[in-house]
Amino acid sequence: MAKVNIYVTPKKGILDPQGKAVESALHSLGYKNVENVKIGKFIELEVTGHGTSTSSVESSRVESQIKEMSKKLLTNPIIEDFTFEVVE
Amino acid sequence: MAKVNIYVTPKKGILDPQGKAVESALHSLGYKNVENVKIGKFIELEVTGHGTSTSSVESSRVESQIKEMSKKLLTNPIIEDFTFEVVE
Numbered sequence: 001m002a003k004v005n006i007y008v009t010p011k012k013g014i015l016d017p018q019g020k021a022v023e024s025a026l027h028s029l030g031y032k033n034v035e036n037v038k039i040g041k042f043i044e045l046e047v048t049g050h051g052t053s054t055s056s057v058e059s060s061r062v063e064s065q066i067k068e069m070s071k072k073l074l075t076n077p078i079i080e081d082f083t084f085e086v087v088e
Numbered sequence: 089m090a091k092v093n094i095y096v097t098p099k100k101g102i103l104d105p106q107g108k109a110v111e112s113a114l115h116s117l118g119y120k121n122v123e124n125v126k127i128g129k130f131i132e133l134e135v136t137g138h139g140t141s142t143s144s145v146e147s148s149r150v151e152s153q154i155k156e157m158s159k160k161l162l163t164n165p166i167i168e169d170f171t172f173e174v175v176e
Binding site for chain 2: 007008009022023025026029031033034035036037038039040041042043044045046047048049050065069072073074
């Protein structure tokens with residue numbers, strides 16, 4: 001079993017209205033020294049059945065599955081970037 | 089200036105309907121080996137005006153500001169946990 005963390009962020013140059021809204025809200029609360037707020041998604045999941053993550057063949061299978069799932073469902077590749085790490 | 093990443097996750101034991109929905113969607117797409125999907129938020133922001141992050145006094149000020157902002161606005165402490173790291 002592999003535990004995977006996936007970080008999804010708005011692409012550079014793409015408008016991030018949620019980030020802008022949070023930034024103004026922070027300014028209204030008095031935190032005027034906060035800039036460039038960007039809000040993305042943090043996805044944790046477990047992948048089983050690829051054997052132990054110590055084997056490099058198995059871990060590359062996990063990685064290619066994660067990339068495939070991210071492109072197909074977890075992110076919108078037109079407006080979002082993603083990175084991931086296998087944590088366990 | 090300090091760059092900060094904040095990771096917001098649903099608390100253990102709290103229902104995560106978004107995670108459940110994504111998990112079933114992944115299963116329908118054929119990824120039956122995926123379990124325990126949890127969806128949270130990934131917030132990137134920059135904090136200025138606390139001096140360089142090399143000074144430990146300044147970096148502890150950044151940290152306490154981040155904790156305060158997270159509790160007040162960025163997370164719902166009743167149903168969400170958060171962790172953060174100062175990345176630069």
